[in-house]
Amino acid sequence: MLALAYDCGMPVHVPNLRDVGGLSTADGQVVRSGMLLRSALPAADDLVPSDFAWPPTVVIDLRSPRELLEGHPLDHLGARVVNLPLLESLSPDADHDGTLATLYRMVNDSASHLLVEIVHEVAAAEGPVLVHCAAGKDRTGIGVALVLRLLGVSHEDVIADYVRTDEAREAIDVRLNRDYESSLIPTAYFLVVPEALIQVMQVWDEHPGGVEGWFLAAGGDADELNRLRERLLA
Secondary structure (H helix, E strand, O other): OOOEEOOOOOEEEEEOOEOOOOEEEEEEEEOOOOOOEEEOOOOOEEEOOOOOOOOOOOOEOOOOOOHOOOOOOOOOHHOEEEEEHHHHOOOOOOOOOHHHHHHHHHHHHOOHHHHHHHHHHHOOOOOOOEEEEEOOOOOHHHHHHHHHHHHHHHOOOOOHHHHHHHHHOOOOHHHHHHHHOOHOOOOOHHHHHHHHHHHHHHHHHOOOOOOHHHHOOOOOOHHHHHHHHHHHHH
């Protein structure tokens, strides 16, 4: 039994935690429940709803090394933790206007190999996979969107899942204020900006062969894509 976690004197659940299962694909299949979870930064003693597949078998942590503390909060659960720091590939000299649209584009351009690795880890896992970063919105949003689009989930449903982060805004703010120096985070980064993710999905769609073609060109392979679909679709 998990111990209670407290923020502001109240027990808390993993912020922004949700299961992307149940989404439908263009050909009528459904993403299996309990296989792919997403969240903000979890704590070791956070509560988890009883109907969630927990603990995850694999945890994909998309944070940068400077965000990491000693170990991972879920190490004690026996999960295999994989760190794929999406922001570390960004060039410090790159022209960045401070908007999420530009940040998402830069991640897609500079960390495509790590986005492919997210797909690899999800496809290869033998149990539930949790993908998270700090807020569970930006890095997590791009990574989960790629998996969902490769499965055949529509743009509209991917965006509908993305904007659900707004429902968890208060819990995310509490967690970030506890574990981060929030004054160092640009104000724009606290926003949910569907247009930023839409632009990235358009890049994937406009690639020869669409999102599958982008994935293969970025280093993925067709067998891996087949494994992803066999594991996550019903």
